[in-house]
Amino acid sequence: MNLELIRELSNASGISGFEDEVVDLIRKYVQSYVNIEEDSLRNLYLHKKNNNKNQPIIMVDGHSDEVxxxxxxxxxxxxxxxxxxxxxxxxxxxxxxxxxxxxxxxxxxxxxxxxxxxxxxxxxxxxxxxxxxxxxxxxxxxxxxxxxxxxxxxxxxxxxDVEFKYNDINNTIIGKAFDNRLGCALIIELLKELQDEKLDVNVVGTISSQEEVGTRGAVVAANTVKPDVAIVFEGTPADDTFRDEFEAQAVLKKGPQIRHRDRSMISSPRFTKFAKDIAKKSNISFQDAVRLGGGTNGGSIHLSNSGVPTIVIGVPVRYIHTHEGISAVKDFDDAKKWAVEIIKSLNKEIIDEF
The missing domain is CATH 2.40.30.40 (Peptidase M42, domain 2)
Structure with a gap:
């Protein structure tokens, strides 16, 4: 985790519809290694520079707005x-x-x-x-x-009005807007790590607007990118402070969460299995989750175009949708590693099986 990146993203002001400061900050970080486009809804499109037009497209999405x-x-x-x-x-x-x-x-x-x-x-x-x-x-x-x-x-x-803090005693972070500036940071770091990789898919990062008021930016972004498959990154609500060890599905320091179901989407079972197999093979810890409530940009993306196999990878955050949240560096780092391995392993034949 790039702590300075997370600090700047967390401290940036950007409620739904007013994401300008966040978008400008992300531009600063990625301009040297991606091609950037922007639409009138303030969605940002980050294209890996050596993408091949004849390859399937994977959309990696994280919303820029905060409550x-x-x-x-x-x-x-x-x-x-x-x-x-x-x-x-x-x-x-x-x-x-x-x-x-x-x-x-x-x-x-x-x-x-x-x-x-x-x-x-x-x-x-x-x-x-x-x-x-x-x-x-x-x-x-x-x-x-x-x-x-x-x-x-x-x-x-x-x-x-909250200032980001890092706790070096237990490697955790405290701040606002981890839902979903952690997702934005994952896209930034992911694209940087993959910039020189020869892949069998085209990677397009979308920093989408207005998720917190109805996944509005994702509707436009998905219809613009027209992905063949998608990964949505989220700061997902942790439940480890009020559920026991067998019921909790978003526990700090137990790895990123993969969401099977929420109010907006049933994740692609075949893509989910593929992702879990990659994690097991790569010794990456993760947590399965079946959610009764909540929703993500995955709800809009998976229904776009002719349908898009989509999974949601979440970094557990305690107390989201309040002024301050707590998250663990380990879970962020594991989420990035997991996504990198998934993308490296994808090709047209595998995607066609989803």
Missing amino acids: GFMVQSIKANGTIKFIAIGGWVAQNIPAHRVRIKNSEGKYVTGIVATKPPHFMSDDERNKALDIADMTIDIGATSRKEVLEDFKIEVGAPIIP
Whole structure:
């Protein structure tokens, strides 16, 4: 794992629809070893330079956006009403710092606030929190101050205000947006490692936008690339803090997860078996998962064109869709190694069997 790459990607601001900073950062890292294209939805297409037009295409996908918020209105007292962008649980939102991008492109720090407990009735104390009951406080005292001095407008993106940290005691990382900047980093490192490899497939990396609001970028990307097969990388929700060792399927330091089923897709069984056989042959640890909920870009990609055999490889992340997550370097490194071996082993005859 390139820790500096992960730090920059994690710290970058990029909620759904506002992925510009992330896209520009990725361009900086890959411009020397891939051919880059971009569409109007801010999807980035990273083509391996020595691709052969006559070979089947493997799409390796990771979404650039993160969950966040958007300014909905500004109250007379200078507090800011907001809505969620992506899937949040309301109880996880209050008392955290956020940064709001103003009309000049500068970031203003605020705190997600609720009514202080001293002023709550018993009913209010026992009531489940709702985003409608929250505001963001930037220290202003009037609507005019927010608009004229802080230059914050309705529709402004709001990002969790978190700084990436590496823990050298146990080789873990803490930060925001690991769903799915870890997937973006996997594509960057994967393409770098494969740049001089002679392969039997064409590799196209897609950094897709707006996954957290309905896999919108992936719909466009899949119809643009027209892949024959696809690997989707994800920061997948870890379940090792509340399930026992036999039920948990996304445990830190037990390897990347391969997802058999979620709400959006049943993964290609033949491609899944192929990938698992590669991992076993290469002594790469992995975890099988059958998910009741959740979904990924795989849901849109596997239904594109005439159908695309697709698998999802996830790096376990504790507490995704909150302000901060925890992940293990080992799981990331194993995910990259696994994907490299899968791609090296693919050819037209094998793909035709999927």
